[in-house]
Amino acid sequence: MLTNIHCDYCEEESDMEYNFLQKYFHLYFIPVIPLKKKTTVGCENCGYLYEDKEFTKAIDTKLNRVKDRYPIRTPIWAFSGLIIITLFFCWAFWQSGRHDVVEGDYINNPKKGDVYFLNFTSGNYTTLRIDKVDKTNVYYTLNDTSVYKYTKVFSITNDKYYTNKKGIYTRQKIQDLYKKDSIISITRK
Ligand SMILES: [Zn+2]
Structure with missing residues (x-):
C-alpha cells in the first residue's frame, strides 16, 4: 500500500494499492518466456486504476521506494517451459545420435x-x-x-x-x- 498520495482524479489525499504483473509467453499453459512487467496503482478513494504511463511523480517516487525495499526477481519457474523444451531437444539429439552409433556398429x-x-x-x-x-x-x-x-x-x-x-x-x-x-x-x- 502506498499511503497518502494526491489523486488527480478525485483530488483527494488517498491510499493507493499497487499491483505488479509479470506477463508470460505461454505454450500449452506453461510459461515459456517472461515478457514485460506491468504495474498498476489503484486509488482507494475513487477506485481509479493508474497504468504505468499515467503515474504521477508522487506515485512514481513512492513506488520506487517500495521496489527498492522489495526487489522483484523473476523466479526460475518462469522459465520452466524454456527449460523443458531445451531438455527435450537435448534428449532427442542424444537419442538420434545414439541410434546411429548403434546401427553403425551393427552394420560393421x-x-x-x-x-x-x-x-x-x-x-x-x-x-x-x-x-x-x-x-x-x-x-x-x-x-x-x-x-x-x-x-x-x-x-x-x-x-x-x-x-x-x-x-x-x-x-x-x-x-x-x-x-x-x-x-x-x-x-x-
Ligand atoms: Zn482518487
Whole structure:
C-alpha cells in the first residue's frame, strides 16, 4: 500500500494499492518466456486504476521506494517451459545420435539373427535375416513378402516368412547398401 498520495482524479489525499504483473509467453499453459512487467496503482478513494504511463511523480517516487525495499526477481519457474523444451531437444539429439552409433556398429559387425529393413525400390519394403557370417560374406534369407508402407514392415517379420530366398552379400556390399539407405534400419535381438 502506498499511503497518502494526491489523486488527480478525485483530488483527494488517498491510499493507493499497487499491483505488479509479470506477463508470460505461454505454450500449452506453461510459461515459456517472461515478457514485460506491468504495474498498476489503484486509488482507494475513487477506485481509479493508474497504468504505468499515467503515474504521477508522487506515485512514481513512492513506488520506487517500495521496489527498492522489495526487489522483484523473476523466479526460475518462469522459465520452466524454456527449460523443458531445451531438455527435450537435448534428449532427442542424444537419442538420434545414439541410434546411429548403434546401427553403425551393427552394420560393421553383422551377426546371425540380425534383421535388415530394406527399401530397394520406392514404395516397396521388405526384410532380410542374417543366417551366417564369415570373414568376407554375409549369408541371408530374403523375406518372401513385401509391403508398400514402411510402418507395415513389422507385420512381416515372423520367421515363417523366411523360407527359400537365400543369398550372399559381401560385408562391403551391405555397408554400401546401408550408406545408400537401401538398408533403412537394423534390429538385433
Ligand atoms: Zn482518487
